[in-house]
Amino acid sequence: MAIESPELPPLVSLRGVRFAYGEREVLRGIDLSVHRGQVVAIMGGSGCGKTTLLRLIGGQLKATGGTVEVAGHDLAALGNADLYALRRRMGMLFQFGALFTDMSVFDNVAFPLREHTDLPAGMVRDLVLMKLQAVGLRGAAALMPSELSGGMARRVALARAVALDPMLILYDEPFAGLDPISLGIIGQLIRRLNDALGASSVMVTHDVHESLGIVDYVYFVSEGRIVARGTPDEIRASTDPFVHQFVNAEADGPVPFHYPAPAIAEQLGGGVG
Template sequence: MEVNMDTQEQEAVIEVVDLVRKFGSRTVLDGVNLKVYRGETFVIMGGSGCGKSTLLRHIIGNLKPTSGMIKLLGTDITHLEGQELDRVRKKIGMSFQSSALFDSMTVGENVSLPLREHTKLEKNVIDIMVTMKLELVGLRGFEHLMPSQLSGGMKKRVGLARAIAMEPSIVFYDEPTAGLDPIMSAVIDKLIVDLSKKLFITSVVVTHDMKSVMNIADRIAMLHEGKVLAIGTPLEIQNSDNPIIRQFISGSFDGPITFFQQKDDYLDDLTK
């Protein structure tokens, strides 16, 4: 997939400048710099414990950096709190790894939740919007089902419908294909690409699923030990001569990334 416009001329909707985050004595993000441009699908990839999810939580304002700056849709959110931060967040959507559906709510109620919480729209208008969003993810007619009646892939799609309910400028995806079989993973990949085009939104995807990365990405940022090793198109990343990137892409056991390092990083990530 190629970006149609020269990124030098595009509007940056996300800017991360010299981002550092420490948890105690451990540096999880170590001078991260990147830009995401309007309309592109930008993938953040890397192994377990490399800092992907921590970076995502900083970009959406859930965590504050030790140092550095984050701009979201032109606003410096580095030190924003409360209502000021919420005003920016209303312009973004989030699709969670676990789908994060409320078990006590129907599909329709889950999708309509942000509309009921953040708008003054009439119920009949909200119902129409919910139907439209479910139509986009191929689940029209499932409004009255409960999450317990859905498969894993269907839950992911409901979560995606909720993420786009407020017609956001940016949608963030945290491991969107985790736990899915190859066919359903391909369905989710196609949805991400199709929704980005149909709704003219920017997509930021955090994943370590290499097949998914190559299917959806306009550009990729490779993280390792809290640092950005490279940013480029899928072809540029595939042709990288960096041994860490080459090992990660190939999934090889042999290379600078060891099993023990991955294990230690993952355990550290769970304890922060």
């Protein structure tokens, strides 16, 4: 795990970041850093703002307040052309892969190369085959997405995400819907490709066990705030009630099992209302 010195400026830096959809505030003062070479996980319950954070880092959304910097650039200060140029240095693995269903495996991986470079067809072919080789699917180049298993489709999507050798790779629930074998393969590929490319990775995930085995640092989000952070060992040893409940998948804790309601004795026999 080749990680730069923490004394150097981080590749990704969020400071006091707030974001709202209209009147609904989703993020409330987020501070977060990702250094070069790191794989960082963002965890938390559904609806806590994890994917919104990923979209802010990727430039799809602009913060309501605070600053989002990537590679020293304040995203809010960039014009469209500069923002798009910066985003070409990022890769994205969407939830469930999001392959183009009418394109072959080969053409899916070739798409960013054809869209963003003027490389000759022979070089595009070689690069695509190399990326597919890296995820173990060179032999599946001619298949269509409908012919792939869920795990295979996720690996093709990963090959596409790293087609341009990005400096930053963003993952939105990369383990969702995978069987244990496919999940383990994707986890190891995320770590291996990050290190081979000298990239940084930010991963939104609910999968505690697999994530803690491959990441360098974890941020826990709850109600729009960072409520805990640390290395995998620190997270496993944490006595923080929220972290303990999340890591151990407990039904009751700071995140309650029961939706707020009157005492059951007040409603039994008298109807609901």
